[in-house]
Amino acid sequence: MTVTASEIDLEYERRWKAMSPAEKVSRSAAMFAWTRQQMARRLRNAAPSLSDEEVKWHVAMKLYEREPEVVKLIKEYLASVSR
Incomplete structure (x- = not known):
């Protein structure tokens, strides 16, 4: 079975529309937190001497x-900020 991008988009949209406003906020916050974590991980790899605060x-x-x-x-x- 081959799934096309448009089928994925349609399913995503269907699921998004089925969510309550609170679920949408929760999902968005989780995605934002994941993005921050990924950015921090890359930054730590590039500059390991930075403190957590930096x-x-x-x-x-x-x-x-x-x-x-x-x-x-x-x-x-x-x-x-001190190191």
Whole structure:
């Protein structure tokens, strides 16, 4: 049996529409947490000397990279974080 991308998309949409608003929020939060974990893992592999606090803020900086004001605040905070 071959499953096409459109069949997968349709099934995803069907399941998404069947969820309650609370389930959608929960699913979105879980996906966001997974994304942050993956970003942190890659960052730790690339820069193993970073502290947990630095990793957390570098991940945040990447997530907010299109918001210059937020990036500026994160960079200011990172300058004060000790290793």
